Amino acid sequence: MPSLSEVHRSIPVPSVKGFWRKFLAYAGPGYLVSVGYVDPGNWATDIAGGSKFGYALLSVILLSNLMAILLQTLCVRLGVATGRDLAQMCREAFSPRVSFILWVLCELAIAACDFAELLGSAIALQLLFGLPLVWGVCLMGLDVIVLLLLQKKGFRYIEALVITLVGTIALCFLAEVIFSRPDFGGILQGYFPKAEIVQNSEMLYLAIAILGATVMPHNLYLHSAIVQTRAWEPTIEKKREAIKFSTLDSTVALWFALLINSAILIVAAATFHTSGHYEVAEIQDAYKLLSPLMGVGAASAIFAFALLASGQSSTLTATLAGQIVMEGFLNLRLRPWVRRLATRLIALVPALITIIFFGEQSTGKLLVFSQVVLSLQLSFAVIPLVMFTSDRRLMGTFVNPFWLKLLSWAVALLIAGVNAWLLWETAIGWLTR
Structure with a gap:
């Protein structure tokens, strides 16, 4: 059975010729x-x-x-070529x-990602409403309730919500760059x-964190x-068309992500680095400093609103990824609300422990660390992906x-x-303390 069977081949593809109709369908x-690629973990590393x-x-x-x-x-x-996802393969x-080991590693990566999204959304609520x-x-x-309602309406509703949230983040940071x-x-x-x-x-540690925050396993x-x-037709010609338009879809979307990520770092560099604030690592500190340093009263509020949009859009995809890897690796299907609750609880516990015992000032460093964890997990997904797509017996003409x-x-x-180098540098640092 395919993963996410309730939405598998559920979106029709027009059979008539025409670039834009096909592009929009895919x-x-x-x-x-x-x-x-624009979740709160990215914000922490970029800032x-x-x-x-x-x-x-x-x-x-x-x-x-570019690697992404x-x-x-x-x-x-x-x-498209095999009709199976990476976990099933x-x-x-x-x-x-x-x-089983690969599944555990992937679940750790999802938990690290969900931790960043959970914490980022909570920080946004604190900044906007004092919660x-x-x-x-x-x-x-x-927020599992939102996902469940959207899944019942159809996959296009989830896509539309996410595209709206990504567009909101982009517009917010366009304004911040101008300011x-x-x-x-x-x-x-x-x-x-x-x-x-x-x-x-x-610098290498932050570079690894940026890599982990960008190319997520x-x-x-x-x-x-x-x-x-x-719902493309299972012919060589239609599969080739599906690969073409789906690749175009992801490439365009990831260029938007590149612009947003670049904008976050550019705003941090132009606002904090140039004014001598070299140690701004907490999102809360960035929020407090933005308006005074830019001289624009709305700058901090726009920043916090974009952060909330980022956290909520990312959490939807983390849930879907969790459902896919559990079904693919274990051939185990749970009700979406059970799976979502399990994922969220795994992230909820360390987030509460961090805030209660280490204080709110520790959240920025922990967000960056969560992205380093993601990077360290990345090879365990990338190497099988390259192996499978390079195997003619599996891929055929594709x-x-x-x-x-x-x-x-x-x-x-x-x-x-790069990850091995980071581990080596970290080990040497501990030994020489």
Whole structure:
């Protein structure tokens, strides 16, 4: 049985010719994936990176986004060519023990992601309405009701809500960039990589966090499943068309995510770094400083509203990803509200413990750490994805061409190598204390 069977092949694709009608029919899944690239975890890493190092880490955002476009393209190819998602393919290809380990790792990644979304939404409620962070965390645990209502109405309603929220975030940060009056020469230089990023351990840590916040492992499982919500005809020609338009959908959506992520870091660099506020790592501190430093009264409120939109859009996709990996790896199907409640409780407990015992000032560092955890999990999803899409027996005529195999393995090795380097640097740091 396919994952998310209630929406599998539920959205019709027009049979008539016409680019825009086909494009609109396939548009949607890419935006559900893209919200994971602009969630509160991204905010924490981008704000910390921009305030500490100015525009220097824009190159990491660009590189991460290019890798994300490539990997999401592979997800499209896998889902369309095989009719199965990445989790199902892992269950079929690997032993039960290996599949179980991969499932546990993916669940940890989803929990880390959901933790960031939960905390980000609670922080937004605190900034906008003065609601205590503990109560905000508890209140956000009830957002499962929204998802359940939308799922009953149809998958297009979920897509429409997410696209609206992404558009809201984009408009908010367009305004923030205008208010911050950034140095466009510095922005251009920031998109060119620097050796210092690898040589400076603190900069490397934030770069890894940005990578983990951008290329999320559970998004790979999610995309390979939701691309199958479209009812294309199972012929070679129609599958090729589905890959073409679904890839275009995700590429356009991820370029929007790149612009939003860049805007967050640019605002932090132009507002905090240039004014000497190098240690702004907490979202709450950024909120307090934005209006005074920019000289625009509404800047902080716009920032908080965009944060709320970010947290709520991301939490919808984390729930769907959790349902997909449980069905795919374990062939176990739970009621959506049970699955959602389980995911949220796993994130709720550490969030409350952090706030109660370590204080609200610790949330920024924990958000960044959660994104590093995501990055460390990434290879366990990327390597199987590249393996499967490079196997002609599985993919047939849609197997990765040689240049794509080469590029995909290069990205997989780069991700694994950078994470290994971070672990080595961390171990050396502990040993030399």
